[in-house]
Amino acid sequence: xxxxxxxxxxxxxxxxxxxxxxxxxxxxxxxxxxxxxxxxxxxxxxxxxxxxxxxxxxxxxxxxxxxxxxxxxxxxxxxxxxxxxxxxxxxxxxxxxxxxxxxxxxxxxxxxxxxxxxxxxxxxxxxxxxxxxxxxxxxxxxxxxxxxxxxxxxxxxxxxxxxxxxxxxxxxxxxxxxxxxxxxxxxxxxxxxxxxxxxxxxxxxxxxxxxxxxxxxxxxxxxxxxxxxxxxxxxxxxxxxxxxxxxxxxxxxxxxxxxxxxxxxxxxxxxxxxxxxxxxxxxxxxxxxxxxxxxxxxxxxxxxxxxxxxxxxxxxxxxxxxxxxxxxxxxxxxxxxxxxxxxxxxxxxxxxxxxxxxxxxxxxxxxxxxxxxxxxxxxxxxxxxxxxxxxxxxxxxxxxxxxxxxxxxxxxxxxxxxxxxxxxxxxxxxxxxxxxxxxxxxxxxxxxxxxxxxxxxxxxxxxxxxxxxxxxxxxxxxxxxxxxxxxxxxxxxxxxxxxxxxxx
Amino acid sequence: xxxxxxxxxxxxxxxxxxxxxxxxxxxxxxxxxxxxxxxxxxxxxxxxxxxxxxxxxxxxxxxxxxxxxxxxxxxxxxxxxxxxxxxxxxxxxxxxxxxxxxxxxxxxxxxxxxxxxxxxxxxxxxxxxxxxxxxxxxxxxxxxxxxxxxxxxxxxxxxxxxxxxxxxxxxxxxxxxxxxxxxxxxxxxxxxxxxxxxxxxxxxxxxxxxxxxxxxxxxxxxxxxxxxxxxxxxxxxxxxx
Amino acid sequence: xxxxxxxxxxxxxxxxxxxxxxxxxxxxxxxxxxxxxxxxxxxxxxxxxxxxxxxxxxxxxxxxxxxxxxxxxxxxxxxxxxxxxxxxxxxxxxxxxxxxxxxxxxxxxxxxxxxxxxxxxxxxxxxxxxxxxxxxxxxxxxxxxxxxxxxxxxxxxxxxxxxxxxxxxxxxxxxxxxxxxxxxxxxxxxxxxxxxxxxxxxxxxxxxxxxxxxxxxxxxxxxxxxxxxxxxxxxxxxxxxx
Numbered sequence: 008x009x010x011x012x013x014x015x016x017x018x019x020x021x022x023x024x025x026x027x028x029x030x031x032x033x034x035x036x037x038x039x040x041x042x043x044x045x046x047x048x049x050x051x052x053x054x055x056x057x058x059x060x061x062x063x064x065x066x067x068x069x070x071x072x073x074x075x076x077x078x079x080x081x082x083x084x085x086x087x088x089x090x091x092x093x094x095x096x097x098x099x100x101x102x103x104x105x106x107x108x109x110x111x112x113x114x115x116x117x118x119x120x121x122x123x124x125x126x127x128x129x130x131x132x133x134x135x136x137x138x139x140x141x142x143x144x145x146x147x148x149x150x151x152x153x154x155x156x157x158x159x160x161x162x163x164x165x166x167x168x169x170x171x172x173x174x175x176x177x178x179x180x181x182x183x184x185x186x187x188x189x190x191x192x193x194x195x196x197x198x199x200x201x202x203x204x205x206x207x208x209x210x211x212x213x214x215x216x217x218x219x220x221x222x223x224x225x226x227x228x229x230x231x232x233x234x235x236x237x238x239x240x241x242x243x244x245x246x247x248x249x250x251x252x253x254x255x256x257x258x259x260x261x262x263x264x265x266x267x268x269x270x271x272x273x274x275x276x277x278x279x280x281x282x283x284x285x286x287x288x289x290x291x292x293x294x295x296x297x298x299x300x301x302x303x304x305x306x307x308x309x310x311x312x313x314x315x316x317x318x319x320x321x322x323x324x325x326x327x328x329x330x331x332x333x334x335x336x337x338x339x340x341x342x343x344x345x346x347x348x349x350x351x352x353x354x355x356x357x358x359x360x361x362x363x364x365x366x367x368x369x370x371x372x373x374x375x376x377x378x379x380x381x382x383x384x385x386x387x388x389x390x391x392x393x394x395x396x397x398x399x400x401x402x403x404x405x406x407x408x409x410x411x412x413x414x415x416x417x418x419x420x421x422x423x424x425x426x427x428x429x430x431x432x433x434x435x436x437x438x439x440x441x442x443x444x445x446x447x448x449x450x451x452x453x454x455x456x457x458x459x460x461x462x463x464x465x466x467x468x469x470x471x472x473x474x475x476x477x478x479x480x481x482x483x484x485x486x487x488x489x490x491x492x493x494x495x496x497x498x499x500x501x502x503x504x505x506x507x508x509x510x511x
Numbered sequence: 512x513x514x515x516x517x518x519x520x521x522x523x524x525x526x527x528x529x530x531x532x533x534x535x536x537x538x539x540x541x542x543x544x545x546x547x548x549x550x551x552x553x554x555x556x557x558x559x560x561x562x563x564x565x566x567x568x569x570x571x572x573x574x575x576x577x578x579x580x581x582x583x584x585x586x587x588x589x590x591x592x593x594x595x596x597x598x599x600x601x602x603x604x605x606x607x608x609x610x611x612x613x614x615x616x617x618x619x620x621x622x623x624x625x626x627x628x629x630x631x632x633x634x635x636x637x638x639x640x641x642x643x644x645x646x647x648x649x650x651x652x653x654x655x656x657x658x659x660x661x662x663x664x665x666x667x668x669x670x671x672x673x674x675x676x677x678x679x680x681x682x683x684x685x686x687x688x689x690x691x692x693x694x695x696x697x698x699x700x701x702x703x704x705x706x707x708x709x710x711x712x713x714x715x716x717x718x719x720x721x722x723x724x725x726x727x728x729x730x731x732x733x734x735x736x737x738x739x740x741x742x743x744x745x746x747x748x749x750x751x752x
Numbered sequence: 753x754x755x756x757x758x759x760x761x762x763x764x765x766x767x768x769x770x771x772x773x774x775x776x777x778x779x780x781x782x783x784x785x786x787x788x789x790x791x792x793x794x795x796x797x798x799x800x801x802x803x804x805x806x807x808x809x810x811x812x813x814x815x816x817x818x819x820x821x822x823x824x825x826x827x828x829x830x831x832x833x834x835x836x837x838x839x840x841x842x843x844x845x846x847x848x849x850x851x852x853x854x855x856x857x858x859x860x861x862x863x864x865x866x867x868x869x870x871x872x873x874x875x876x877x878x879x880x881x882x883x884x885x886x887x888x889x890x891x892x893x894x895x896x897x898x899x900x901x902x903x904x905x906x907x908x909x910x911x912x913x914x915x916x917x918x919x920x921x922x923x924x925x926x927x928x929x930x931x932x933x934x935x936x937x938x939x940x941x942x943x944x945x946x947x948x949x950x951x952x953x954x955x956x957x958x959x960x961x962x963x964x965x966x967x968x969x970x971x972x973x974x975x976x977x978x979x980x981x982x983x984x985x986x987x988x989x990x991x992x993x994x
Contacts, residue, residue, distance in 0.1 A: 031939075074539045078548075149732075274724045275724070277727075280716075291646050369929065458969075495869060
């Protein structure tokens with residue numbers, strides 16, 4: 008969806024979010040709960056690092072052989088009676104979905120949560136041809152009523168409170184609903200129950216697709232995805248081409264990692280494996296089933312050593328919950344379908360013009376919390392740096408920053424010049440130092456000093472004091488413990504042998 | 512003349528087959544190698560070995576299943592036999608004033624004797640009349656009664672498989688769900704169940720395989736847990752044996 | 753045995769007292785630190801911003817400066833971890849690639865060196881104050897320095913340790929991030945300082961002067977008198993006090 012881009016920059020949207028006190032409180036509260044839930048679940052399960060590594064290996068293996076496993080999936084799904092389609096672009100996926108909907112003369116489509124359909128803006132496309140598309144996940148339904156997009160991949164309405172939600176639902180109900188979670192959810196249950204029973208098409212995403220049996224797997228808590236795949240006569244599933252795993256046996260690893268990482272659950276309330284449309288004599292399940300396999304920029308990552316691991320993502324949202332930036336600005340500030348650390352990398356990566364994308368890759372302090380939280384160990388913090396580098400290499404660096412960094416290279420690249428620059432600074436800062444600090448708000452200090460007092464350069468740098476310090480410590484006469492000395496020598500020997508010497 | 516639906520499907524099928532080769536070749540090209548057409552070595556299949564060795568004794572499986580199922584808001588009760596299960600469901604029917612019950616068409620569920628024990632209520636047997644709208648029936652039902660094909664203690668999950676006698680709707684649409692678990696079907700790990708599907712192979716899988724781990728829930732409003740959003744809000748796991 | 757001090761820019765020009773403390777503490781164990789004057793910056797600001805050519809330029813000064821050293825000790829987990837990126841930076845320059853791999857092997861963050869190499873956990877220090885600790889992200893998450901500082905603090909006599917709530921959260925520094933995304937960074941450091949104040953600690957201790965500069969700057973901005981120290985400083989003061 009290269010045409011889709013939210014106005015403004017991440018920085019500008021973040022400023023708006025930072026001024027929205029409610030949003031920040033809501034996002035903080037929920038991400039904190041999810042994060043703690045995840046940590047407890049991982050700890051309780053035990054051997055988490057081994058599970059992560061196993062998950063990563065399965066994903067790495069599958070993506071490295073994606074042509075084989077995807078093809079196997081396609082053949083098996085067809086043998087199950089599924090109509091399989093290929094969509095290299097988002098537009099192609101939309102075209103196929105609309106063709107089926109039109110041919111079925113569908114009036115309503117009930118949808119369970121799917122980030123792929125968000126990528127494609129499929130709801131709008133359906134509406135344009137007069138088909139009502141109804142989101143049935145509670146959070147998605149709320150967001151749809153509000154005319155917004157999800158701001159979290161697991162908790163779409165994370166940025167809304169119960170009063171805002173009550174207002175939205177009251178409008179829909181035509182009566183005032185109390186801002187009580189049970190009442191609100193009860194209204195949605197009743198309202199959507201009717202929609203499920205009358206819908207012509209059920210539309211879903213796909214958490215995992217099992218190559219060896221052509222089955223698709225959905226994880227959910229509400230039961231709406233089961234409704235969508237049980238009640239309507241036609242099912243259309245949109246799946247990213249990378250959702251594949253080889254076998255049901257591999258699913259155990261994903262089922263171990265995904266719910267725990269997403270919400271801290273041992274397993275979501277429902278995990279459904281659907282293998283083709285209903286059998287002839289079955290009395291429920293779809294009569295006709297379509298799976299649309301979507302590329303839409305995913306293949307940009309294939310064969311790219313720096314980004315291929317992005318395709319390992321299992322969309323658990325753990326990186327969002329762990330991210331201190333996400334916690335402060337919420338999902339909409341990122342401006343793409345996917346938000347948080349995964350969004351900051353995926354959004355530019357799904358476009359071909361990675362280098363030209365706006366400042367999204369800068370919205371990170373590179374703290375690595377995302378990597379630590381990721382159940383399949385995607386090094387998102389490194390990828391953010393690669394994105395920044397590609398932008399610079401492509402000549403899209405900001406002019407001022409480029410001058411600054413060139414200057415940095417020149418100064419720090421030559422010890423003599425660095426020493427001279429420090430001396431100059433020590434002299435120059437006398438003009439701005441007050442009470443041993445700098446409060447001036449100009450140039451690069453503007454943003455810094457809005458929240459801090461900047462320190463001053465030391466009167467004498469370490470370098471300038473070194474000779475005196477060296478003389479002082481040379482006279483202590485303390486000798487090294489022979490045990491320590493022996494240990495250090497052993498380390499050196501180990502290193503010389505090669506292989507050794509790694510330390511944590 | 513407008514294209515019929517069958518014609519559309521046929522056309523899309525042709526398009527799909529034509530695109531398939533291109534799509535796969537494109538992937539292989541991106542990966543910088545020729546197409547892989549033989550099964551690759553997959554040394555990391557499934558869970559780590561230490562995990563696959565885990566198997567709890569029966570009593571522990573029952574205890575853990577019960578603990579896990581209750582922890583998410585479900586009810587788990589051990590009963591000595593089908594007759595006791597029937598009596599239990601009957602008592603709950605009285606308690607909750609259930610008027611309409613749908614059950615799967617299975618021998619052991621027939622043995623519950625609900626039809627005779629609950630003369631006031633309507634008890635339907637899934638798909639016994641193919642002309643009935645069974646999804647609508649299940650949607651109206653107060654109770655759905657199913658026989659679990661498997662259960663996993665570690666995650667507190669019940670597994671149900673679909674076929675013509677076992678509707679997917681029965682465990683989904685009624686207000687309350689009763690799942691009978693013959694004790695020998697209670698495993699320790701999910702993997703013990705999942706690997707059965709690999710062994711069975713594609714041709715032998717049912718259309719729907721559902722793992723149910725408690726009542727339907729949502730935390731989408733202020734992360735406040737709500738029970739029974741779309742699926743059954745009341746779930747009883749009856750361990751038999 | 754040549755053990756060298758990798759001072760890092762911030763400790764060199766703003767916080768020389770950290771380097772002094774390290775030199776004096778290690779001298780007590782017979783480790784005579786050397787200071788190769790040719791060192792400048794590890795290159796992290798340029799690396800993280802995507803300016804890898806410039807990063808390579810400054811990285812070379814580090815690689816050359818420590819080429820002869822047997823062990824290199826630094827007061828920053830983040831700058832130490834930066835060296836782990838050198839092999840990637842110099843993957844096409846065999847000579848510097850080799851130097852990069854060697855430097856990575858021989859470089860230790862200060863507490864790693866104390867605990868892993870010298871096997872010192874108890875320095876005989878005394879510091880009778882209420883102290884909390886902020887684990888910097890790169891040092892703890894990426895370099896894996898988690899237990900060492902806590903072990904060292906445990907052995908300080910009279911020190912009352914108060915755990916920092918949400919300790920693992922980034923302080924919002926992130927190098928140029930603090931300038932480019934000033935408001936997000938400001939929100940993060942404000943939250944971090946809120947948590948520090950909750951502990952009612954008199955002293956905040958850490959292992960990375962960049963993060964500590966950020967936190968100290970916000971404390972000062974808010975006129976909060978919490979003292980901010982590198983662990984080397986705290987230990988050195990404690991040793992003098994004992």
